[in-house]
Amino acid sequence: MTILVTEDHIRGSLYALVDDVLAGLGYHGDDPHFDRTPERFIDFLWQFRADQEPFKFTTFPNTEGLDSLVVVGDIPFYSMCAHHMVPFIGKAHVGYIPDQEIAGISKLARAVEYFARRLTVQETITNKIVELLVERLAPLGCGVVMQAEHLCMSMRGVQKPGHLTTTSALRGVMLKEPEAREEFLSFVSLRR
Numbered sequence: 001m002t003i004l005v006t007e008d009h010i011r012g013s014l015y016a017l018v019d020d021v022l023a024g025l026g027y028h029g030d031d032p033h034f035d036r037t038p039e040r041f042i043d044f045l046w047q048f049r050a051d052q053e054p055f056k057f058t059t060f061p062n063t064e065g066l067d068s069l070v071v072v073g074d075i076p077f078y079s080m081c082a083h084h085m086v087p088f089i090g091k092a093h094v095g096y097i098p099d100q101e102i103a104g105i106s107k108l109a110r111a112v113e114y115f116a117r118r119l120t121v122q123e124t125i126t127n128k129i130v131e132l133l134v135e136r137l138a139p140l141g142c143g144v145v146m147q148a149e150h151l152c153m154s155m156r157g158v159q160k161p162g163h164l165t166t167t168s169a170l171r172g173v174m175l176k177e178p179e180a181r182e183e184f185l186s187f188v189s190l191r192r
């Protein structure tokens, strides 16, 4: 016999778990503000589930032999820390120097969203984006810089709101040639 576990089943059992958490925190009774809180919370978490549809990374042949740096900067993102299940929020900067393939420009932002929208850590997102660029574009070089405030550091633990964590991943000429790296980093507007 095959037992089908539907999305509704999973969500229903998750709502019940959140009900228990609320009761454990002392939020019992009939306060109307909590009527649908478990559903809302699980709907929010649902967007961070592990099995997400991959997106189509559109590329175009580089028929003109373009070899200049392309950077999409200030891409806002939000994600959820795998260690604490608490959000981190910031901006990503993604660049590459084409070889045979040019990326559909929106796909750089899409890649940020795709890897950020899950329970993960900032270092992993940064690395996965750069690895995707290498795999799909085989560029002369590419780089990703991300900056974010981690609410697990702001609201708990060391409690330092306003801090920023910066991560970077560089490949190809961005890694090996100081001029290419400096050009990329000069296009990246970091908060200090």
Ligand SMILES: [Zn+2]
Residues within 6 Å of the ligand: 081, 082, 083, 084, 085, 086, 150, 152, 153
């Ligand atoms: Zn954390």
